[in-house]
Amino acid sequence: MAKKKYYKLTEIFTPSQPANYTFVERSSINKRLKRALNTPGKQLIIYGYSGAGKTTLLTNKLKEEKLDAITTRCMSGMTLSDIVKDAFNQLEVFYVSQKDITKGGKIGGSLSASYFGIKASLSSELNENDKVTAKKAIDLPITPQTLAKFIGESNKCWILEDYHKVRSEDKELLAQIMKVFMDSSVEYPKLKIIAIGAVNTAREVIQYDPEMKNRISEIEVPLMDKNNLQEILSSGESYLNITFPDVVSNKIIAYSSGLPAVTHQLALLVCETNDVTETKRNSRLKLDVKSFDDALDEYLEENSDTFKSIFETATKIVHKRKSENPSEILNAVLISNKENITVHEVKENLKLSDKNYKGNNLKKYLDELTTSDRAEILRYNKDFNSYYFSNPFIKAYCQCALRNNVKTEFNASKLLKEFRETLNKELEIARKTFLEDFNE
Incomplete structure (x- = not known):
């Protein structure tokens, strides 16, 4: 790809589109x-x-x-x-439904007598008086x-x-x-x-x-490791002629929880907070350390509906189960106050409120929470046979929602302060855990 001299911010950090300039080879x-x-x-x-x-x-x-x-x-x-x-519809395949051809005119296709092919490959020689009626093949079996x-x-x-x-x-x-x-x-x-x-x-x-x-x-396609996520930020620095302070890049990497889409979103917001909309044309700009907090607040506000949707999808009740409804299982994961938790530990937490709880189907329900049907709210660590929240943002949201007994009505503005305080704790835990994992 020919390298341009200047780039727009939205060309470099693309949370909603495939990455182009900041694509990382794995x-x-x-x-x-x-x-x-x-x-x-x-x-x-x-x-x-x-x-x-x-x-x-x-x-x-x-x-x-x-x-x-x-x-x-x-x-x-x-x-x-x-x-x-x-x-x-995308191929634009047509067939001839009626032909009125005068002497000397001809039309042909490469597929069959009924179909004369894809629009782009249609070959024809017609007199100006010839008439051909074509219909999309979508109408045919x-x-x-x-x-x-x-x-x-x-x-x-x-x-x-x-x-x-x-x-x-x-x-x-x-x-x-x-x-x-x-x-x-x-x-x-x-x-x-x-x-x-x-x-x-x-x-x-x-x-x-x-x-x-x-x-x-x-x-x-696994989650990205620390080096992959850093490469996204480093590429962005080069294209935009900026520098992320180490403390900012470390936070972006840790809070992304291995998801490049989150890295792109947080980096984009940090740049916007520093009024970076395109490549800096003069000296290299070092971004303000304090701007990360403003970018994070914007991220929370912008994604509050997403967090709400994930929580509601994960906790919806299809068939009510004693002690094993999704919200009860998530609460049992949370009260352990651990980043990773085993099936046995979740079972023991559920027994705190139901001494007769057997937990015969618990693993099945925990696995269900890792699927798209439950918005992938949990992930499974096969190396340690344990479960953990997909990212610190949704973990903090769940804590606030369950603590306030919020089901479908989550008042983002009312609970934002509590959410932010809870999130700060979770992000710091996530940062330490993430960095420890990839430094081993």
């Missing part, structure tokens, strides 16, 4: 992704926590490998028909084979964003479509489906079709 993942992209017939499942950089990683690697793609963003409630129609053929003819691959939101009854059919895409790769080497989803997404595909086990490349 060698082991990039190597596996490159191999999978260049292996004909190999379908891809890219999974990991929300905000861990899955889309950024894929976007940059596709650009590097000069591969084109169409992207369908899956949303809750979308059916398989909706997903397929979205792909066809679409089979997996037809879908593979059209996407293959376009020389593209198909990306399914937020694959985990696809309805369970449709995931089995999508697994079958993946198999068809694999078979069709003999004719179209670049044809493949790339599904991006939450933790356990790859397991779901294999669960619906065990035959896909050796035909899918499962690529986990």
Whole structure:
């Protein structure tokens, strides 16, 4: 990429878009992704926590490998028909519904008698009096084979964003479509489906079709370590001609809890607080240490609805359970006052209010709190067989909400002071723990 002289702040720190200039290479993942992209017939499942950089990683690697793609963003409630129609709409596939051709005129396509192909590849020679009526192929019955053929003819691959939101009854059919895409790769080497989803997404595909086990490349995008997050900030400093004081960069890194999206958001707010909107054109600017607190307050205000949504999603009651409702389990995690907690420790905390509590299904419910259905409010540490809150912000929010018995009505302004005080304690604990983990 040709380097410009000046950059806008929003080009460098991009919390809501794939990172471009501040993209961080993660060698082991990039190597596996490159191999999978260049292996004909190999379908891809890219999974990991929300905000861990899955889309950024894929976007940059596709650009590097000069591969084109169409992207369908899956949303809750979308059916398989909706997903397929979205792909066809992007391809702009048409068929001839009526032809009135005078002598000397001709029209042809490369796919079949009924379909004459993708709009961009349509070849025709018509007299000025010839009349052709074309309709989108979306109106016709679409089979997996037809879908593979059209996407293959376009020389593209198909990306399914937020694959985990696809309805369970449709995931089995999508697994079958993946198999068809694999078979069709003999004719179209670049044809493949790339599904991006939450933790356990790859397991779901294999669960619906065990035959896909050796035909899918499962690529986990883990949380970023301290050095990766520092590299984002260092790149930003270079492009914007600024310097983050060490205390500020350390806080941003620690409070991000391994999520580059949070690093981008906090860095953006710190720059805005220092009136940095583009590359400084004269001497290098060292940002004010005190500006971090103002940026953090802005972050809390801006994300209060997000915290509320996460808490409500995580604690919603589908089936009421004695001593094992989500809010009761989260409270049992909190009262331990530890960063990581085991199933046994959660069970002992629940027994404080229910001496007869058995906890036979507790692990199942704790695991459920790590899924997208419960907003990934907890994470699981497989090395220590323990659980912890996904980030210090939501942990502090839960403490305030549960302490005030807040369920669906969280008054952000009323509880902001208490939230801030609680958060300060949690952020300091998180900072020490995070730095200790990566200094070992």
